[in-house]
Amino acid sequence: MKVTVIATVLNEGQSIRRLLDSLIAQTRSPDEVVIVDGGSTDNTVAILEEYIAEGLLPLRTLSRPGANISQGRNAAIDAASGEIIASTDAGVHLDPDWLAALMEPFEASQARNAKELSVVGGFFLPDPRTDFETALAATTLPALKDIVPQRFLPSSRSVAFRKAAAQAVGGYPEWLDYCEDLIFDFKLGERYGPFAFAPRALAYFRPRPTLRAFIKQYYRYARGDGKANLWLRRHLIRYLTYLLATPLLIALAVGHSVWWALGFLLGGMVMLGTPFKRLWPMTRGWSLWRRLGAFAWVPIIRLAGDAAKMIGYPVGVLWRMRHRDSCS
Numbered sequence: 001m002k003v004t005v006i007a008t009v010l011n012e013g014q015s016i017r018r019l020l021d022s023l024i025a026q027t028r029s030p031d032e033v034v035i036v037d038g039g040s041t042d043n044t045v046a047i048l049e050e051y052i053a054e055g056l057l058p059l060r061t062l063s064r065p066g067a068n069i070s071q072g073r074n075a076a077i078d079a080a081s082g083e084i085i086a087s088t089d090a091g092v093h094l095d096p097d098w099l100a101a102l103m104e105p106f107e108a109s110q111a112r113n114a115k116e117l118s119v120v121g122g123f124f125l126p127d128p129r130t131d132f133e134t135a136l137a138a139t140t141l142p143a144l145k146d147i148v149p150q151r152f153l154p155s156s157r158s159v160a161f162r163k164a165a166a167q168a169v170g171g172y173p174e175w176l177d178y179c180e181d182l183i184f185d186f187k188l189g190e191r192y193g194p195f196a197f198a199p200r201a202l203a204y205f206r207p208r209p210t211l212r213a214f215i216k217q218y219y220r221y222a223r224g225d226g227k228a229n230l231w232l233r234r235h236l237i238r239y240l241t242y243l244l245a246t247p248l249l250i251a252l253a254v255g256h257s258v259w260w261a262l263g264f265l266l267g268g269m270v271m272l273g274t275p276f277k278r279l280w281p282m283t284r285g286w287s288l289w290r291r292l293g294a295f296a297w298v299p300i301i302r303l304a305g306d307a308a309k310m311i312g313y314p315v316g317v318l319w320r321m322r323h324r325d326s327c328s
Helices: 016-024 044-054 069-079 098-111 131-140 163-168 180-192 211-228 232-255 258-282 288-322
Strands: 003-009 032-037 059-063 084-087 092-094 119-126 159-162 196-205
Touching: 003 016, 003 069, 003 098, 016 044, 016 092, 032 044, 032 069, 044 059, 059 069, 069 084, 069 163, 069 180, 084 098, 084 163, 098 119, 098 159, 098 196, 119 131, 119 180, 131 258, 131 288, 159 163, 163 180, 180 211, 211 288, 232 258, 232 288, 258 288
Parallel strands: 003 032, 003 084, 032 059, 119 196
Antiparallel strands: 084 159, 092 196, 119 159
């Protein structure tokens, strides 16, 4: 089966070489690579042209100034000549077996004449470079052992699907600037059923380098949730926790009994237990003070992320109310 790897880029001059080199190093070479540039003003396009001239990849580029991620991915899908589309992101580098692992379920189902497989989800791992990034990865990203394959919704930094399937569901939602890959997953799942899971199809990406960048990211994610009407229950639980349960516990601890303050201990264990468990092996070999510093970041990251989500979600809901006709 012919496979086309797609990605979108915008001002990725500092990271694009790492992705391209990891594509060159694949044990299963892509038949085609289509990269859509959204109007870069740095040296991204020059680097892409350099790789095309060297002929080390079957690379084509498309220029779509001003296009969002969904529009760029749809343009790449339309231009692809491969029967299978493997999607990734510009800011990642890929395990050498990434593409081979994504293609393996397609080829296995074809070999045994099984029902045609439409989607294979790969996985992603953090590639932190600082103590903060390590803490951020442990706080916000699932570990492989946390994944239930039947319910896993793949990120478009590591997923493969049939071109015909993507076109049948209308591609990525071009009205949505964040969470677009979740909506795409939902549409594919509704039409084609559960996805296959390829845990060895690994894309490595760097977490946000600063707390400010992380807050901005989570604000945008939550705004996308509001626009797409996603995870209402989760967001309501967050509002109830911070705006109702927390003030109530404080009032009870101050006005009735200090024992009510144990509620904060229980809540902290629920919120921070899993990140701490993930962070412990990630910091193996670190000095005591360095390890304590990383652990101290976890509650800060958790509180900052929740605050960003609580601000971003209603902004997205208001946008959705004003643009009901375009949300489809």
